[in-house]
Amino acid sequence: MTRVHRPLPAWAASAVVVLALAGCADPGAQAAGATATPSNGVHYNLAPEQKRIRAQKDAAAAAKVPAAIGADGKLTVATTGGSIPLSFQATDNRTLIGSEIDIAQLVADKLGLELDLQQTSWENWPLKTQSGAFETVFSNVGINADRAKLFDFSTYRAAFMGFEARKSATFTVSGADDVSGKKVAVGSGTNQEKILLAWNKDLQARGKAPAELSYYASDADTILALSSGRIDLNLAPYPSVVYRAATRDDLKVVGKVNAGWPKETLVAATTKRGNGLADAITAAVNSAIADGSYRKVLDRWGLGDEAVQKSETVTSESLAQKAGS
Structure with a gap:
């Protein structure tokens, strides 16, 4: 749910x-x-x-x-x-x-x-x-x-928005099917949330498990949850995701989506x-x-x-x- x-x-x-x-x-x-x-x-x-x-x-x-x-x-x-x-x-x-x-x-x-x-x-x-x-x-x-x-x-x-995951992740994200059943961190009231809610609606309409959206008080809490395995993904502004992937050894970029999805x-x-x-x-x-x-x-x-x-x-x-x- x-x-x-x-x-x-x-x-x-x-x-x-x-x-x-x-x-x-x-x-x-x-x-x-x-x-x-x-x-x-x-x-x-x-x-x-x-x-x-x-x-x-x-x-x-x-x-x-x-x-x-x-x-x-x-x-x-x-x-x-x-x-x-x-x-x-x-x-x-x-x-x-x-x-x-x-x-x-x-x-x-x-x-x-x-x-x-x-x-x-x-x-x-x-x-x-x-x-x-x-x-x-x-x-x-x-x-x-x-x-x-x-x-x-x-x-x-x-x-653009980027999906980040642990370095050990074996999946990539290009659309709704790729987040089905996964725990995804997202900010409340953001375009990221808007995209994921639309994807969940599509998944549920097709009888597939929606993503479980997780909300944290700070990005420090979010990244800790991601790196420790409590969540599978974080969806955030692409430049920030790229920065973390380049400066940490435990995270990587696994997907990219335009912030105006399905438009640009x-x-x-x-x-x-x-x-x-x-x-x-x-x-x-x-x-x-x-x-x-x-x-x-x-x-x-x-x-x-x-x-x-x-x-x-x-x-x-x-x-x-x-x-x-």
């Missing part, structure tokens, strides 16, 4: 439509040393002194920033800080680092604004972005139709719907793509294969138009 537990805060009834994809915390983020050179050959700098790749202001992109947003000279960016190598705390357990932070820095540079970084929980960013407390979110947010009712997007990276989606900077900031961010990302700084950031974190060739602004209207074409 599938166990589904979705703890929702009091306000979640009004915000549940936006909780469909979460960044996942990595228990190894604070345990690692200042630098790490894992099996994939990427030299990860986990220290607070990042020497980030920076970019020059792009006047055309900066001119697109709405006056009300640019008035204070800052770009207020929210991130969850819990998913290595995307957004996590450095070895000082305080400084936020990662690919999401680096891309946000490039965007702020291109727009001629100071980066004002704010750490938040996954559950809080939707309402705080709607309220204007956050001007944009860089935290592995995937685009979907429900979110587009409340937010606009500027795409900047491919969106992308990771995007998220802004309040209709406030005009998305076009400015899109222009900034495209400027960073053109000058090469964008690719340098992704390669720095081992994410070069998730690069996009062009950033696009995505709205509810453009999604509806694409669906109808």
Whole structure:
């Protein structure tokens, strides 16, 4: 029998439509040393002194920033800080680092604004972005139709989820049949959960055993359960799964699925719907793509294969138009 537990805060009834994809915390983020050179050959700098790749202001992109947003000279960016190598705390357990932070820095540079970084929980960013407390979110947010009712997007990276298992596992995962009867850890209110629930529905309709979904209070608990054999699989953002496979000797990647399954989606900077900031961010990302700084950031974190060739602004209207074409 599938166990589904979705703890929702009091306000979640009004915000549940936006909780469909979460960044996942990595228990190894604070345990690692200042630098790490894992099996994939990427030299990860986990220290607070990042020497980030920076970019020059792009006047055309900066001119697109709405006056009300640019008035204070800052770009207020929210991130969850819990998913290595995307957004996590450095070895000082305080400084936020990662690919999401680096891309946000490039965007702020291109727009001629100071980066004002704010750490938040996954559950809080939707309402705080709607309220204007956050001007944009860089935290592995995937685009979907429900979110587009409340937010606009500027795409900047491919969106994949990865299945990880113990090194001794003899199976791979490419679809619903491969998780039948297995214990799978997943975050509540995430796109990962949405995919697994759909797969379970399909399995049960065909008379097959569904996956047993398991929920843990932290990623440290999740990875401990996986490595000790209490669960068979964990489904998490692909970059984090790849990082763990490269830096641990007991886990491996056994499957990959687009976060928008059964369709495809992308990771995007998220802004309040209709406030005009998305076009400015899109222009900034495209400027960073053109000058090469964008690719340098992704390669720095081992994410070069998730690069996009062009950033696009995505709205509810453009999604509806694409669906109808």
